[in-house]
Amino acid sequence: MQELYADIIVDISHEKLDKIFQFRIPEQLQSTIKVGMVAEFPFGPGNRRTKGFVVGITTECDYDKKKVKSLTGIAQKDIGVESELILLAEYISKNYGSTMLQALKTVVPIKQKVQAVEDHILTLKLNQGQAEHLLKTYQSKHYKAKVRLLQQLLEAPNHTVRKSQVIRQKIATLSVIKAFEEAGVITVEKERNYRNPNSSMKLQKIADGQGIILTKTQQECVEEIWQDSHSFYPPKAHLIHGVTGSGKTVIYMELIRKVIEEGRQAIVLIPEIALTFQTVERFREMFGSRVSFLHSKLSKGERFDQLERAMNGEIDIMVGPRSALFTPFRKLGIIVVDEEHEQSYKSETSPKYHARDVAIERARMNYGFVVLGSATPSVESYYKAQCGEYKLYTLQERYGKRSMAAVEVVDLREELRQGNRSILSRRLRQLMVDRLAKKEQIMLFINRRGFAGFVSCRSCGKAIKCPHCDISLSLHNNGKMVCHYCGYETPAVKLCPTCGSKYIGAFKAGTQQIEEIVKQEFPKARVLRMDMDTTRNKEGHGKILSAFAKEEADILIGTQMIVKGHDFPKVTLVAALAADMSLYANDYHGGERTFQLLTQAAGRAGRGKREGQMVIQTYSPDNYSITSAAKQDYKLFYEQEINYRNIMNYPPVRNLLAILMTSLEEKKLNDFSEEIKRRIMAEPVENIAVIGPAQATVSKLQDYYRKVIYIKHENYDILTKVKDSIERFVKEQKKNQECYIQFDFNPINTY
Ligand code: ADP
Ligand code: ZN
Ligand code: ZN
Numbered sequence: 059m060q061e062l063y064a065d066i067i068v069d070i071s072h073e074k075l076d077k078i079f080q081f082r083i084p085e086q087l088q089s090t091i092k093v094g095m096v097a098e099f100p101f102g103p104g105n106r107r108t109k110g111f112v113v114g115i116t117t118e119c120d121y122d123k124k125k126v127k128s129l130t131g132i133a134q135k136d137i138g139v140e141s142e143l144i145l146l147a148e149y150i151s152k153n154y155g156s157t158m159l160q161a162l163k164t165v166v167p168i169k170q171k172v173q174a175v176e177d178h179i180l181t182l183k184l185n186q187g188q189a190e191h192l193l194k195t196y197q198s199k200h201y202k203a204k205v206r207l208l209q210q211l212l213e214a215p216n217h218t219v220r221k222s223q224v225i226r227q228k229i230a231t232l233s234v235i236k237a238f239e240e241a242g243v244i245t246v247e248k249e250r251n252y253r254n255p256n257s258s259m260k261l262q263k264i265a266d267g268q269g270i271i272l273t274k275t276q277q278e279c280v281e282e283i284w285q286d287s288h289s290f291y292p293p294k295a296h297l298i299h300g301v302t303g304s305g306k307t308v309i310y311m312e313l314i315r316k317v318i319e320e321g322r323q324a325i326v327l328i329p330e331i332a333l334t335f336q337t338v339e340r341f342r343e344m345f346g347s348r349v350s351f352l353h354s355k356l357s358k359g360e361r362f363d364q365l366e367r368a369m370n371g372e373i374d375i376m377v378g379p380r381s382a383l384f385t386p387f388r389k390l391g392i393i394v395v396d397e398e399h400e401q402s403y404k405s406e407t408s409p410k411y412h413a414r415d416v417a418i419e420r421a422r423m424n425y426g427f428v429v430l431g432s433a434t435p436s437v438e439s440y441y442k443a444q445c446g447e448y449k450l451y452t453l454q455e456r457y458g459k460r461s462m463a464a465v466e467v468v469d470l471r472e473e474l475r476q477g478n479r480s481i482l483s484r485r486l487r488q489l490m491v492d493r494l495a496k497k498e499q500i501m502l503f504i505n506r507r508g509f510a511g512f513v514s515c516r517s518c519g520k521a522i523k524c525p526h527c528d529i530s531l532s533l534h535n536n537g538k539m540v541c542h543y544c545g546y547e548t549p550a551v552k553l554c555p556t557c558g559s560k561y562i563g564a565f566k567a568g569t570q571q572i573e574e575i576v577k578q579e580f581p582k583a584r585v586l587r588m589d590m591d592t593t594r595n596k597e598g599h600g601k602i603l604s605a606f607a608k609e610e611a612d613i614l615i616g617t618q619m620i621v622k623g624h625d626f627p628k629v630t631l632v633a634a635l636a637a638d639m640s641l642y643a644n645d646y647h648g649g650e651r652t653f654q655l656l657t658q659a660a661g662r663a664g665r666g667k668r669e670g671q672m673v674i675q676t677y678s679p680d681n682y683s684i685t686s687a688a689k690q691d692y693k694l695f696y697e698q699e700i701n702y703r704n705i706m707n708y709p710p711v712r713n714l715l716a717i718l719m720t721s722l723e724e725k726k727l728n729d730f731s732e733e734i735k736r737r738i739m740a741e742p743v744e745n746i747a748v749i750g751p752a753q754a755t756v757s758k759l760q761d762y763y764r765k766v767i768y769i770k771h772e773n774y775d776i777l778t779k780v781k782d783s784i785e786r787f788v789k790e791q792k793k794n795q796e797c798y799i800q801f802d803f804n805p806i807n808t809y
Contacts, residue, residue, distance in 0.1 A: 059085055059088065060117060061082065061117065061119070061123075062082070062083040062088055062115060062116070062117060063080050063081065063082055063083060063115070063116050063117070063118070063119050063126065064080065064081050064082075064083050064091065064097060064112050064114070064115055064129060065078050065079075065080060065112070065113050065114035065115070065116065065158070066078065066079045066080070066081055066097060066099070066110040066111065066112060066113070067079075067110055067111050067113050067162075068101070068108060068109075068110040068111075069110075070111050070140045070143075070144070070166060071166065071169055072163065072166050072167060072168045072169055073169060075159065075162050075163060075166060076159070078113065078114075078159070079101075079110070080119060080120060080121055080126055081097070081099050081126060081127055081128060081129045082119075082126050082127065082128040082129070083115070083128075083129055084128050084129060087129060087131070087132060090132060091112060091115065091129075091132060092112070092115075093112055093113060093114060093115060093144060093145060093148045094111070094112065094141040094142070094144040094145040094148070095111075095112045095132055095133075095141065096109050096110070096111060096112070096132070096133040096141070097109070097110060097111075097112050097129045097131070097132055097133065098129065098130045098131045098132070098133050099127060099128070099129045099130055100127055100130065105127075107130065109133050111140065111141070111144055112144075113144055113147070113148075113158055113162065114158050138388060139369065139386045139387070139388050140386075142420075142423055142424070143162075143165045143166060143384065143386065144162070144165075145423065146165050146384070146416065146419065146420055146423070147161035147162045147164065147165045147166075148161070149416070149419050150164065150165070150409050150411045150416060151409060152778065153411070153415070153774075153778060153803070154408075154409040154410050154411045154801065154803055155408075155409070155410075155778075155781045155785070155800075155801030155802075155803070156408045156409035156410075156801075160408055160409055161409050164384070164405075164409060164411070165384045166384075167361075167362055167365040167366075167384070167386070168358055168361075168362065169362050177220050177221060177222045178220070178221035178222075178246050178247065178248060179218050179219075179220060179221070179246070179247050179248075180211065180218065180219050180220070180221060180224065180235065180238075180244045180245070180246055181216075181217060181218045181244060181245050181247070182208075182211040182212070182217035182218070182243070182244055183242060183243060183244055183245055184243060186212075189208060189211070189212055189243075190212070192208065192243070193205065193208050193209065193212070196208060203229070203230040203231065203234045204230070204234060204237075204238075206229045206230060207224060207229055207230040207234055207235070207238065208243070209604070210224070210229055211244065212335075212604075213335070213600050213601075213604055214355075215333070215335070215338055215351060215353060215355065216338060216342075216351070221235065221246070270308060272305075272308065272309075272312060273305065273457065275453060275455075276305050276308055276309055276312075276453075279298065279309055279451045279453070280309055280312050280313060280316075282451070283296045283309075283313060283427070283429060283449075283451070284313065284316060286427075286449065287426075287427035291425065292421070292422040293427045294446075294447065294448055294449045295418050295421075295427075295428040295429075295430055295442075295447075295448045295449070296427065296428065296429045296430065296448065296449050296451060297398070297430045297431075297432075297435060297439050297440070297442075297443045297448045297449065297450050297451070298429065298430065298431040298432075298451045298452075298453065299432065299433075299435050299440070299450060299451070299452050299453070299692065300431065300432075300433060300451075300452070300453030300454075301433050301453065301454065301455070301456060301462070301661075301690075302433045302456070302658070302661040303456040303457055303460060303661075304433075304453035304454070304455060304456055304457060305453065305457045306396070306431040306453070307340070307396070308457075309429075309431075310326065310394045310396070310429060310431065311341075311344055313392055313394075313429060314326070314345075314375060314392060314394070315344075317391035317392045317426075318345075318348075318374045318375070318391075320391060321389065322389045322390065322391030322392075322426070323368070323373075323374045323375065323376075323387035323388075323389060323390050323391060324374060324375045324376075324390075324391060324392045324393070324394070325375075325376050325377075325382055325383060325385055325387070325390065325392070325393045325394070325417075326341075326375065326376070326377040326378075326382075326393075326394045326396065327378070327379065327380065327382055327383060327393070327394065327395045327396065327403070327413060327417070328377060328378065328379065328396050328397065329379060329396075329397050329400040329402045329403075329622075330353060330354060330379040330402065331402075331619065331622050332396070332397060332622065333351065333353055333377070333378070333379070334624065336625065337377075338351060338377075341375070341377055345374070345375055347373075348373050348374045348375060349373060349374070349375040349376075349377060350364045350367060350368070350373045350375070350376055350377070351364075351376075351377050351378055352364060352376060352377070352378030352379070352381065352382045352385075353378060353379070354379075364376070365385060365386060368385045368386055368387050369386040369387075369388070371388070379402065380402060380403055380405065380413045383413050383416060383417055383420065389424070390420065390421070390424040390426050391424070391426045391427075392421070392426055392427055392428070392429065393417040393420065393421050393426065393427075393428045393429075394428075394429045394430075394431070395413065395414055395417055395428065395429070395430045395431070396431050396432075397431070397432055398414055398430040398431060398432045398435065398436060398439055399432045399434055399435055399436040399439070399654055401806050404806045406807070408800055408801075410800075410801070410802045410803070410805075412804070414430065414439070430448070433657065433658065433661065434653065434654040434657050434658065434692060435692070436650070437650050437696065437699055437700065437703065437710060438709060438710040438804070440692075440696055441700060441710040441711070442710065461669065462660065462661075462690055463632070463660045463661070463663040463669075463670035463671055463672050464669070464670070464671050464672070465660050465671075465672045465673075465674065465687070465688045465689075465690065466485065466671070466672070466673050466674070466688075467673075467674045467676065467679050467684060467685070467688050468483040468485050468486065468673055468674065468675045468676070468679075469676070469677075469679045470483065470516070470519075470636070470675050470676060470677045471516065471517060471518065471519050471677055474516050474517060474561065475517075480575065480579075481571075481572060481575060481635055481636070481675075482575065482576070482579065482635075483673075483675050485673065486633050486673050486675065487579065489631055489671065489673065490580065490613075490631065493612075493630060493631045494580065494582075494583055494612055496630075497612075498628055498629070498630040498631070498668065499606070499609065499611075499612060499613070499614070499626060499628040499629045499630070499631075500612060500613045500614070500629070500630075500631045500632075500633075501613075501614045501615075501616075501620055501621065501626075501629055501631070501632045501633070501659075501662065501663075502572065502576070502613065502614070502615045502616075502632075502633050502635055503615070503616050503617060503618060503620050503621055503632075503633070503634060503635065503659065504568075504569065504572065504617060504618075504634075504635050504636055504639055505617070505618045505634060505636075505637065505639050505640035505651070505652065505655050506568075506617055506618075506639050506640075511532040511533050511534075511564055511565075511644070512530035512531065512532060512533070512564070512565055512642040512643075512644065513530075513531065513533050513539060513550065513551070513562065513563060513564055513565075514562070514563075514565055514638060514642060514677065515554035515556065515557060515559055515561060515562045515677075516559070516561040516562070516677060517554060517557055517559035517561050517562075518554060518556050518557040518559065519638075519676075519677035519678045519679075520554065520556045520557075521638070521641075521642040521678075522539060522551070522555070524541035524543065524544065524546050525546070526541070526543075526544050526546055527541055527543040527544055527546075527706070527749075528702075528706055529541055529542070529543055529644055529645065529646060530642040530643070530644050530648070531546075531548070531644075532644050532755065533550055533564045537549060537550050538550065539551075540753070541644075541752070542644050542645075542752060542753075542754065542755045542766075542808050542809065543749055543750070543752065543768060544749050544750060544752055545750060545751070545752030545753065565636070565638065565639060565642070569587055569588075569589040569591075569615055569616060569617060570587070570589075570591070572615055572635065573585060573587045573615050576613060576615060580613070583612045583613050584610065584611040584612050584613070585611060585612070585613045585614075585615060586602055586605060586606055586610075586611040586613070586614050586615070587602075587614075587615045587616060588602045588603070588614065588615070588616035588617070588619065588620050589616055589617050589619075590617070599619075602614075603624055606626065607624075607626055609628060618640075618655050621655065621658055621659040621662050622658065624662070625662075626662070629662060629663060629670070630663060630668050630669065630670050630671060631663060631670070631671050631672075631673070632659050632660070632662050632663040632670070632671075632672045632673075633672065633673040633674075633675065634655070634656055634659060634672075634673070634674045634675060634676075635675050636675060636676065636677075637652060637656060637674050637675065637676040637678075637684055638676055638677050638678055640652045640655060641676075641678060641681060641683060641684070643808075644755065644808055645807070645808040646703070646706065646708045646709075647806065648683075649681075649682070649683040649695075649699055649702070650683075650699060652683040652684070652687070653683045653686060653687050653695045653699075656672075656674055656683075656684070656687035656688075657687050657690055657692070659672060660672045660687070660690055674687065674688060682694070682695060682698040682699070683695060683699075686698070707747065707770050708770075709804045710804075711772075712747075712770045712771060712772055713770070713771055713772065713773065713774045713777050713803070713804060714768060714769070714770050714803075714804055714805065715768070715769045715770075715771075715777045715780070715781065715801060715802070715803055715804075716766055716767075716768055716801070716802040716803075716805040716809055717734065717766065717767045717768075717769070717784070717799060717800070717801060717802075718754065718764060718765075718766050718799070718800045718801075718802065718809050719731050719734065719751070719764070719765050719766070719767070719797055719798065719799050720759075720762040720763065720764050720765075720797065720798045720799075720800075721762065721763055721796055721797040721798065722761055722762060722763070722796065723763070723796060724763045726795065726796055726797055727763045727764075727765055727797055728751075728765070730795060730797040731750075731751035731765045731767065732751065733791075734751075734767060734784060734787075734799070735748060735750070735751060735767055737783070737784060737787050738767070738769060738780060738784070741780060741783060743771070743776055743779075743780065745771065745772065746769060746770070746771050746776070746780075747769065747770040747771070748767065748768075748769050749767065749768040749769075749770070750765070750766055750767040750768055751765045751766065751767045752765065752766055752767075753765060753766075754766045754809040755808050755809060756809075762798075764809065766809040774803070777803065778803075781801050784799070785799075
């Protein structure tokens with residue numbers, strides 16, 4: 059029989075993860091032992107019988123074979139949530155191409171050493187109305203520190219801030235805090251007491267629905283999902299395609315309530331940007347102190363505490379971004395992925411996993427189920443629903459029959475023809491004048507993303523594309539236009555190849571420039587700008603949004619981040635200034651992102667009682683992403699988009715694996731990437747398409763040269779096999795190469 063070895067971790071905590079030991083697996087255990095099990099072995103001084111987790115099984119021994127001891131037995135087949143997280147790590151490392159250690163570090167929570175000095179937590183005791191009233195009083199009296207502290211509390215998640223932060227950031231002094239406490243505005247608690255919910259917070263009974271009665275459609279949706287999830291194993295993932303305001307959140311909450319009644323727990327994934335005060339409040343109202351939130355403002359210690367509370371059964375629901383997926387609940391019943399189309403669900407660092415797929419795997423391991431929801435589902439999920447892999451539910455109406463915004467498309471080519479070269483079309487200007495006169499608010503945004511750099515014609519609207527990939531070419535400093543999928547190059551043009559116009563060039567428009575133009579044209583309007591520059595520090599983002607919410611400005615200008623997930627009842631006009639910017643991004647998601655963004659932006663206009671309007675300015679008014687967004691018709695968009703993906707063999711119709719190779723030495727990288735390509739071609743796989751190696755969009759980063767190969771195949775598992783074979787090859791070659799390799803399955807970013 060073959061020699062087999064087990065990689066063992068004695069203590070599955072983040073700090074101890076690097077300490078992996080190896081033991082020989084005796085013959086009688088070879089057929090039963092699995093990753094995630096607890097094994098027994100002689101260990102340490104006196105060879106005490108010790109237990110540890112199996113995190114890998116391999117034929118290769120990394121130590122001196124003679125000195126490696128043998129396992130003595132398997133302790134228990136399943137010991138709960140630790141085993142589950144190890145299995146999840148194994149799934150991630152296999153399916154996304156990373157080492158087991160990288161994957162374990164992703165799923166196992168980081169423990170923080172106990173802080174030397176104990177901090178205090180300040181909690182606002184007033185309700186929103188009272189606090190806002192008090193804020194006005196302070197403002198009128200020019201109590202600057204009090205205003206700052208109260209604003210801070212109002213904006214903070216759960217209305218709590220740390221005392222140390224207030225002092226450190228010079229928000230207020232100790233005497234102001236004291237005064238607030240004495241006036242009953244806040245409570246001040248030692249952090250330890252605060253963190254321990256039994257001492258300071260009474261356990262609240264779950265409110266039964268808070269008076270919300272589900273509509274017939276909502277009720278049917280809940281029942282069908284429930285029935286289905288309790289009749290099949292594993293149940294299909296449920297995809298709710300519901301327009302904004304149709305009650306998706308109401309449905310999630312009802313399902314969660316039922317799951318908790320069964321004695322099981324729930325994870326709700328929400329993009330960080332949508333984890334607003336309103337969202338937190340809504341979950342708190344419904345589930346009281348049984349719900350906890352993870353977000354980037356938590357310290358590592360606070361974060362670890364929340365995860366520990368989950369492990370100890372002190373909470374039932376965890377709400378948070380991608381990483382909340384690894385909350386160590388012991389009896390997980392449901393995972394909700396809200397705004398499932400959001401890119402932030404894909405990890406940008408290795409392992410480059412997608413939370414949607416890992417959620418489905420984790421639910422399967424727990425006999426639970428997954429609910430995905432979006433007003434603009436990802437093409438990938440909708441495709442899976444069409445193929446029968448997911449189950450689709452459609453909610454077409456807003457609750458209370460509130461109407462959708464009216465959308466107008468303005469042709470910027472026509473503006474040019476009429477001699478208007480400004481970024482503001484005549485129609486948009488006219489609407490802005492109207493809204494300003496009515497004292498209503500306006501949002502203007504550009505959907506810029508990363509390295510646009512595409513070349514397009516302002517007369518006919520055509521962007522220059524790669525003849526092989528149907529992807530926009532990017533203009534480089536050396537005067538060439540390059541395709542980042544296949545490496546195709548051609549000199550930059552001076553005249554439009556389609557219409558001969560000289561108005562052709564790289565597309566440029568920055569938020570700062572737009573701010574200047576708007577200020578010139580509307581000198582009396584109060585303008586706020588939100589982009590990477592103005593939101594560099596963590597609070598910047600919230601401050602700008604809350605200033606706009608308080609109507610301290612008439613116009614908000616920004617990148618796409620201003621239209622994601624925020625509600626401003628006074629906004630009645632939203633405009634995309636140049637929808638083309640995301641349309642011609644240099645990867646195949648351009649159409650999808652444009653549609654999603656425009657549709658969501660339309661949802662931002664007219665959230666209150668007044669009718670909303672949206673204007674889409676574009677050089678490509680006939681492009682289907684734009685025409686279908688104008689009609690807010692998802693299906694119309696999907697049909698055409700899936701056609702394009704099908705013809706071009708892009709995901710989700712085929713699977714795509716990006717292989718990024720880097721090295722300090724260009725020549726070595728060139729040889730290495732050719733070698734890798736030969737290796738892939740040598741595999742006896744049918745119908746595989748290999749593109750590249752090509753220079754990456756960023757061809758050199760921190761002194762490392764970067765090249766990329768794309769592989770397409772219908773079958774995901776085939777791609778993981780190719781990946782395994784490349785990994786083996788790289789391992790064998792390691793000694794004489796100085797090149798590095800990373801895998802990205804169905805990538806969201808271009809390389
Ligand atoms: P979505 O998540 O699809 O955007 P929400 O669940 O947030 O939709 O619902 C939109 C609004 O309509 C919310 O204010 C919600 O409270 C309200 N709403 C939805 N369904 C009901 C219902 N059955 N009864 C009362 N209010 C409802
Ligand atoms: Zn042209
Ligand atoms: Zn190409």
